[in-house]
Amino acid sequence: MHIPDGFIAPQVYIPMYIVDIGLIAYGFNKLKDNLGRERFATLSVLSALSFVLMSITFPLPGGTSVHITGITILSVLLGYWVSFVCVSIVLFIQAAIFGEGGITSFPVNSIGIAFIGSIASYYTFNILKRFLNQYMALFISGWLSLNLSALFIGFTLGLQPIIAHDTAGKPLFFPFGFSIAVPAVVIPHLFAGIIEGIYTVFIYKVLKSKGLTDV
Amino acid sequence: MYDRYLLTVYILTVFLITSIHNIGFYLIVFLFFSIFSLKDLYRLLKKSIFSILLFNSVVSISYIFINGFDKDYLLLINLRVIVLTYITFFITSKINLFKALSFSKTLTTLLVLSYSQILTYKKLFEEFNMALTTRAVKELKFSDYLNFYGKVFEFFFDKSTKNVKDISDGMRSRGFFND
Numbered sequence: 001m002h003i004p005d006g007f008i009a010p011q012v013y014i015p016m017y018i019v020d021i022g023l024i025a026y027g028f029n030k031l032k033d034n035l036g037r038e039r040f041a042t043l044s045v046l047s048a049l050s051f052v053l054m055s056i057t058f059p060l061p062g063g064t065s066v067h068i069t070g071i072t073i074l075s076v077l078l079g080y081w082v083s084f085v086c087v088s089i090v091l092f093i094q095a096a097i098f099g100e101g102g103i104t105s106f107p108v109n110s111i112g113i114a115f116i117g118s119i120a121s122y123y124t125f126n127i128l129k130r131f132l133n134q135y136m137a138l139f140i141s142g143w144l145s146l147n148l149s150a151l152f153i154g155f156t157l158g159l160q161p162i163i164a165h166d167t168a169g170k171p172l173f174f175p176f177g178f179s180i181a182v183p184a185v186v187i188p189h190l191f192a193g194i195i196e197g198i199y200t201v202f203i204y205k206v207l208k209s210k211g212l213t214d215v
Numbered sequence: 216m217y218d219r220y221l222l223t224v225y226i227l228t229v230f231l232i233t234s235i236h237n238i239g240f241y242l243i244v245f246l247f248f249s250i251f252s253l254k255d256l257y258r259l260l261k262k263s264i265f266s267i268l269l270f271n272s273v274v275s276i277s278y279i280f281i282n283g284f285d286k287d288y289l290l291l292i293n294l295r296v297i298v299l300t301y302i303t304f305f306i307t308s309k310i311n312l313f314k315a316l317s318f319s320k321t322l323t324t325l326l327v328l329s330y331s332q333i334l335t336y337k338k339l340f341e342e343f344n345m346a347l348t349t350r351a352v353k354e355l356k357f358s359d360y361l362n363f364y365g366k367v368f369e370f371f372f373d374k375s376t377k378n379v380k381d382i383s384d385g386m387r388s389r390g391f392f393n394d
Contacts, residue, residue, distance in 0.1 A: 004267050005303065006296035007274070010233050028321075041382035044328035045375045048336040052371050055340055056364050058357065073368075089329045096312055097330065099266055099304055104233060170288060172236050175278050184277075202361050203368045212372060 003109065003153065005102030007174040009164035012156065016107035023115055024088055027081040034079075046082060047089040050074060054090060058195050066192045069113060069149075072121035072142040072200045077207075077215055080118040087114035112152040120145040135201045142200035143193035147186060154178075154185035218315035225306045232299055238287075241294045245301065252305045259308075263300040271296055324391075328382065336371065343367050 031039045053070025060066055075083035088110045094100040101109055121141045128137035158181035161171035174181065207213045232244060249256050275289055282288075313330075317323050347355075347363055355363075 004270050004296055005229075005299035006233070006292065007270075008233075010230065013233075028325075037387070038379060038383045040324055040328055040386065041379045043325060044332045045378045045382065047329040048332035049371050049375045051333045052336050052340050053368070055337070056367070058360055058364075059355075070368075089325065090333070093326070093330055093333060096303075097307060099262070099300070099307070102299065103229060103303060104299070166236070170285070173292070175274065175282070175288065175292070180277075180281070199361065199364065202365050206365045206369050207372060210369065212369075212376075 003102060003105035003157065005104045007157065007160065008102075008105050008108055009160055009173045010104075011163050012159065013104045013107060016111060020088070020107035020110045020115075023111070024085060027085045030081050031085065034081075043082070043086055043089065046074065046078065047086040047093075050083075050086045051090045051093075054087075056199070058199075066195050068192075068196045068199050069117060069146060070199075071114070071117040071149075072125070072138065072145050072196065073203055075118040075121040075145075076125045076138065076141065076200075076204075077213055080122040083118040083121070084114045087118065108153065108156050112156065113149045116152050117145045117149045120148045135205070138201050138204055139197035142197035146193040146196045147189050150186045150189035151182065154182035157181040157185065218311045219318070221306060221310045222312075222315040225302065225310075228302060229299060232295060232302075236291060238290055238294055241291075241298045245294075245298045248298075248302055248305055255305070255308070259301055259304050260297075262304055263297055267296050267300050332378070339371075340367070343370075 028039075028043075031043070035042050050070060053068065053074070056068050056070070057065045058068070069087070071083055071087055074086065091101060091109050091114060092106060095103055095106045095109075121144075124144050125137050125141040128140055132140070155178065157174045158176065158178035160174035161177050164172045166172060176184070204213070228244065232241065252259055271293055275293060278285070278289065313323050313327050316326065351359075
């Protein structure tokens with residue numbers, strides 16, 4: 001789902017940077033009240049945990065594989081601001097130091113994957129657990145959050161030829177509109193979301209059985 | 216100061232490259248940076264191409280199928296992505312990102328701590344994966360991976376809980392909190 005540099009127009013990445021930096025600063029200040037002095041330690045360690053989660057790959061038949069994000073478990077266990085700030089730190093370090101993802105696409109990835117993923121996971125789980133059993137609520141949260149993130153990324157990519165084209169109407173950045181970009185990003189994630197959901201439920205069960213969570 | 220200056224040059228270059236849509240301009244920028252990185256040219260170019268290959272191939276091939284072979288667009292988009300990625304790799308190899316962002320103590324502390332933890336966890340995670348690969352005598356099933364990564368998460372979650380206290384105590388003992 002990570003977009004490399006060069007496909008997002010400045011008309012999109014500059015406003016998104018402003019929004020994303022604002023959200024990260026707000027989230028970080030919010031954590032100051034909740035975590036106090038331990039916020040540096042907590043965020044750095046959980047960012048590393050989030051990095052590990054994002055590195056987990058499940059092989060699929062046919063030689064392909066699927067990466068999970070692990071955002072749902074972080075968001076449900078620790079809250080969406082913690083999850084959002086930690087995953088954003090990871091995405092920034094991946095883009096700026098490891099060269100995975102891009103600097104211009106960082107705010108799109110951060111808002112799409114980290115912010116929308118965290119908020120969607122947290123609220124979906126907390127609403128659904130009133131009607132369904134916890135495991136089903138977690139599975140749906142994992143699946144839905146990944147697909148909402150994919151939808152946002154697809155929508156952002158699809159926006160590029162509309163807002164950034166030359167005088168002849170030829171695209172200057174990502175070339176495909178919504179009708180191609182949205183399904184191209186979302187359809188594979190409909191399946192990847194199933195793995196995300198299964199893994200979320202599985203690790204929740206593991207943590208619960210060891211008494212490591214009381215959520 | 217050098218790091219901040221280089222970071223500013225990098226940000227301006229990225230903005231210019233994404234604002235000027237001209238193949239000649241991209242070639243000049245690439246030539247300029249490749250002169251500075253002559254020693255690492257082959258390594259950085261190989262790394263750049265490798266990191267963008269999948270996404271760019273999918274977009275370029277799909278574009279050819281849908282819109283036909285438009286060499287101007289294909290050259291423009293692929294050259295821009297390669298130049299941007301090349302510059303990013305070159306600058307990040309020359310810059311100390313933490314020094315460049317040292318205008319904010321909070322930001323630097325958070326990034327330095329996170330990066331150091333990520334490196335430790337990354338190494339451990341690679342060792343876990345190597346252990347799985349070397350010890351698997353037959354093809355693993357999905358449930359095997361699920362069990363394995365469940366245990367891996369449990370290990371890292373437990374380690375994280377303990378590390379938070381250790382790091383906080385370490386920061387306090389070094390006077391970070393100004394008590």
